Amino acid sequence: MINFIPFQDHYITFHIREHNLIKDEIIQLIERENGKSVNESSDYIVTKQDYENSFNFEREYVQLLLPVIKNYIQRAFNEYMFLSNCTITNIWYHIYSKNDTYGWHIHDSVNWTGIYYLKLPKHAPKTDIKSLVKKNKVFTPKVKEGDVVLFPAHLHHRSKHLNTDEQKISIVFNLVNK
Numbered sequence: 001m002i003n004f005i006p007f008q009d010h011y012i013t014f015h016i017r018e019h020n021l022i023k024d025e026i027i028q029l030i031e032r033e034n035g036k037s038v039n040e041s042s043d044y045i046v047t048k049q050d051y052e053n054s055f056n057f058e059r060e061y062v063q064l065l066l067p068v069i070k071n072y073i074q075r076a077f078n079e080y081m082f083l084s085n086c087t088i089t090n091i092w093y094h095i096y097s098k099n100d101t102y103g104w105h106i107h108d109s110v111n112w113t114g115i116y117y118l119k120l121p122k123h124a125p126k127t128d129i130k131s132l133v134k135k136n137k138v139f140t141p142k143v144k145e146g147d148v149v150l151f152p153a154h155l156h157h158r159s160k161h162l163n164t165d166e167q168k169i170s171i172v173f174n175l176v177n178k
């Protein structure tokens with residue numbers, strides 16, 4: 001018999017101290033940015049997103065955000081995860097309006113996923129992450145607007161239906177260890 005010993009679920013959160021300084025400008029730049037709405041199924045409805053352009057690092061909001069966020073991520077990897085280096089492979093935004101949702105999914109072919117909560121109304125649902133080792137266990141990192149959550153990209157996660165009239169905007173990015 002093989003004795004499988006599950007490892008603990010693993011995610012970290014941190015706050016972007018510059019959030020209040022950059023939030024409005026990033027929102028303005030995102031609103032000017034090309035994007036597409038998604039209405040693929042009852043499980044995937046998003047008002048606007050630019051995933052198709054996520055490898056383009058020339059977008060203005062990406063240029064503004066990257067230098068800020070890279071600093072935090074590098075420190076998180078060096079000091080907390082004990083990995084010397086990581087690279088952001090792609091980055092995109094999601095604008096959720098009332099009743100929008102993104103059901104359970106994973107991110108293929110990358111090591112880590114990060115979510116920056118650029119606009120998070122007070123009662124809006126946070127990201128749910130499914131445990132890898134405990135069936136049906138879901139954990140919801142305690143985050144507020146301006147926070148980032150980093151977690152392994154192979155963990156199933158979702159954004160439940162938005163229940164507020166105010167929009168929720170998240171900026172999502174993938175990372176590889178290198």
Ligand SMILES: [Fe+2]
Nearest residue numbers: 105106107157
């Ligand atoms: Fe995702």
